[in-house]
Amino acid sequence: MKTLSLAxxxxxxxxxxxxxxxxxxGTLAGFDYEEGMELPSDxxxxxxxxxxxxxxxxxxxxxxxxxxxxxxxxxxxGCDGTPKLNEIVYCTMPSGEGVEIESDxxxxxxxxxxxxxxxxxxxxxIYFLDVDSIGK
Amino acid sequence: MRPHPATALATALTALLAVxxxxxxxxxxxxxxxxxxxAPSSTAQDPEDWPDVVEKANNHxxxxxxxxxxxxxxxxxxxxxxxxRAFVAKDDAGANALDLxxxxxxxxxxxxxxxxxxxxxxxxxxxxxxxxxxxxxxxARRKLTDFEPLFVAATDDPxxxxxxxxxxxxxxxxxxxxLDRVTALxxxxxxxxxxxxxxxxxxxxxxxxxxxxxxxAQRRDHEFMGDPxxxxxxxxxxxxxGEVADTKFEWRRDAxxxxxxxxWAATHTGRAMPDVAPVAEPVSITDxxxxxxxxIRSCRNGDLFVRWDxxxxxxxxxxxxxxxxxxxxxxxxxxxxxxxxxxxxxAEMPRGRIVCDFLxxxxxxVENRSKLAPGNAPAVLADWLNATAAFVEESEGPESVLxxxxxTRTPQFAPPSDAR
Numbered sequence: 347m348k349t350l351s352l353a354x355x356x357x358x359x360x361x362x363x364x365x366x367x368x369x370x371x372g373t374l375a376g377f378d379y380e381e382g383m384e385l386p387s388d389x390x391x392x393x394x395x396x397x398x399x400x401x402x403x404x405x406x407x408x409x410x411x412x413x414x415x416x417x418x419x420x421x422x423x424g425c426d427g428t429p430k431l432n433e434i435v436y437c438t439m440p441s442g443e444g445v446e447i448e449s450d451x452x453x454x455x456x457x458x459x460x461x462x463x464x465x466x467x468x469x470x471x472i473y474f475l476d477v478d479s480i481g482k
Numbered sequence: 483m484r485p486h487p488a489t490a491l492a493t494a495l496t497a498l499l500a501v502x503x504x505x506x507x508x509x510x511x512x513x514x515x516x517x518x519x520x521a522p523s524s525t526a527q528d529p530e531d532w533p534d535v536v537e538k539a540n541n542h543x544x545x546x547x548x549x550x551x552x553x554x555x556x557x558x559x560x561x562x563x564x565x566x567r568a569f570v571a572k573d574d575a576g577a578n579a580l581d582l583x584x585x586x587x588x589x590x591x592x593x594x595x596x597x598x599x600x601x602x603x604x605x606x607x608x609x610x611x612x613x614x615x616x617x618x619x620x621x622a623r624r625k626l627t628d629f630e631p632l633f634v635a636a637t638d639d640p641x642x643x644x645x646x647x648x649x650x651x652x653x654x655x656x657x658x659x660x661l662d663r664v665t666a667l668x669x670x671x672x673x674x675x676x677x678x679x680x681x682x683x684x685x686x687x688x689x690x691x692x693x694x695x696x697x698x699a700q701r702r703d704h705e706f707m708g709d710p711x712x713x714x715x716x717x718x719x720x721x722x723x724g725e726v727a728d729t730k731f732e733w734r735r736d737a738x739x740x741x742x743x744x745x746w747a748a749t750h751t752g753r754a755m756p757d758v759a760p761v762a763e764p765v766s767i768t769d770x771x772x773x774x775x776x777x778i779r780s781c782r783n784g785d786l787f788v789r790w791d792x793x794x795x796x797x798x799x800x801x802x803x804x805x806x807x808x809x810x811x812x813x814x815x816x817x818x819x820x821x822x823x824x825x826x827x828x829a830e831m832p833r834g835r836i837v838c839d840f841l842x843x844x845x846x847x848v849e850n851r852s853k854l855a856p857g858n859a860p861a862v863l864a865d866w867l868n869a870t871a872a873f874v875e876e877s878e879g880p881e882s883v884l885x886x887x888x889x890t891r892t893p894q895f896a897p898p899s900d901a902r
Contacts, residue, residue: 372713372733372734373734375717376732376733376734402709406543406544406545407543408835410833410834410835417545420710420713420714421709421714422707422708422709422777422779422842423709423779423840424582425582425612425643425779425781425838426643426714427582427586427616428549428582428583428586431546434545438515438516440515441515448850449842449850449851449852449853450707450708450844450850450851451708451709459516463516465544465546465547466547468546468547468550469546470544470545470546470547471545471546474516476515
């Protein structure tokens with residue numbers, strides 16, 4: 347069913363395709379997030395769509411060198427306070443690809459998934475993005 | 483040839499159905515990358531296994547799990563303190579091995595147990611502790627008069643966050659003299675301190691900082707080397723006013739919403755409020771051929787923002803920017819100095835592990851800015867920074883405060899003396 351659906355979508359891409367939707371942290375973090383809440387439609391509307399988000403990269407694990415995973419946040423410093431979960435986009439590179447953490451603002455394009463994901467009973471986050479490309 | 487309208491409609495409907503089916507699949511699976519993200523990890527099952535919780539709060543690979551562990555430590559109150567101290571004692575970095583999440587969680591907790599207060603006080607007084615401002619904020623929340631001297635001293639600290647935390651402490655203790663001292667910080671040269679102090683006052687029921695909160699809207703587009711600090715400050719301001727007004731002011735820079743905020747503040751106070759129209763940076767340093775800049779962020783020593791072009795070096799943010807003009811007879815040498823930086827930044831340099839303090843530097847003609855931890859600037863860059871201080875001193879004279887700032891703030895990024 348998935349394969350057939352994919353073929354149908356690909357066949358009609360000229361009708362549907364467009365550039366990635368640019369969204370900012372003003373939208374993503376524009377509400378007071380509480381665990382278990384119903385997320386506002388302002389953000390759920392982007393679930394499973396291709397988006398482009400600008401922000402600063404940060405390693406989640408505090409290490410250095412290339413990484414397959416990173417957080418995208420709206421703060422170059424991070425000294426003011428730790429970001430809330432709706433202020434973080436967890437980004438995952440394609441399998442086997444690593445990326446160096448950039449010092450500057452980057453624009454990350456990819457498919458975003460909006461919704462709580464948990465591990466060991468803890469909500470890890472609400473925004474997860476499969477990276478297609480990273481630009482300046 | 484354009485398709486028949488009925489055909490186009492059928493095509494679109496079919497595609498929509500296909501997308502819906504894929505979305506349903508996609509939501510369930512989120513692609514294979516979700517599986518890679520969610521590799522199994524363990525958390526402490528025994529809530530009293532504090533050493534294990536401390537370890538996870540500081541070292542777990544997942545941010546949210548570190549946060550959850552830090553919150554458990556905070557809830558543990560005094561019972562968790564020995565484990566936190568033991569963790570600090572066994573690390574060469576001492577307290578600086580602690581994740582900010584841990585310090586924040588303890589600071590924001592409700593515990594006023596002596597062991598917790600003592601821990602926060604030690605952290606707040608430690609001039610070399612990265613997160614001393616957050617620790618001081620924790621003391622402020624507890625409204626303990628014993629710490630008034632610390633709060634007062636903090637209002638004169640080089641760190642903008644530490645000054646704001648000192649203000650928080652004094653507002654918490656209340657009283658007209660303390661409030662007057664805090665009000666003076668509404669004229670702080672750093673706009674980020676002013677906004678945070680105004681937020682603190684608003685949250686405590688004082689409207690004397692409302693003008694500064696509304697004024698944050700004017701700086702909403704202000705950024706430094708791409709970091710949107712102006713937008714973040716507007717978020718704080720809009721939330722603070724919204725709490726008082728018991729409403730939500732959309733801080734997404736919608737002009738009508740910001741005008742609504744301004745009008746509410748004016749009605750509430752009976753005072754005229756600043757315009758919310760954005761204002762440009764008062765000093766424009768944007769010539770792509772000659773501009774460059776760096777920022778030093780230091781939780782310990784305060785931040786430094788420096789930009790330059792062919793004829794000027796500008797220090798600071800927004801309206802507090804101070805400009806040093808390069809004398810005409812020095813401009814050729816200054817041009818050579820800027821060109822030298824391009825060459826320095828063009829080379830690979832190790833970043834080091836950035837915890838809090840960092841130097842971020844860029845120059846015209848260099849594609850990527852460099853971000854370095856203390857001790858990681860190559861000797862040639864450290865020398866370049868020293869020479870820049872010399873330019874400033876030459877322009878302003880030996881008593882130059884700005885030159886002194888450069889001379890005292892940049893050496894921490896130089897390589898260790900035995901590495902030269």
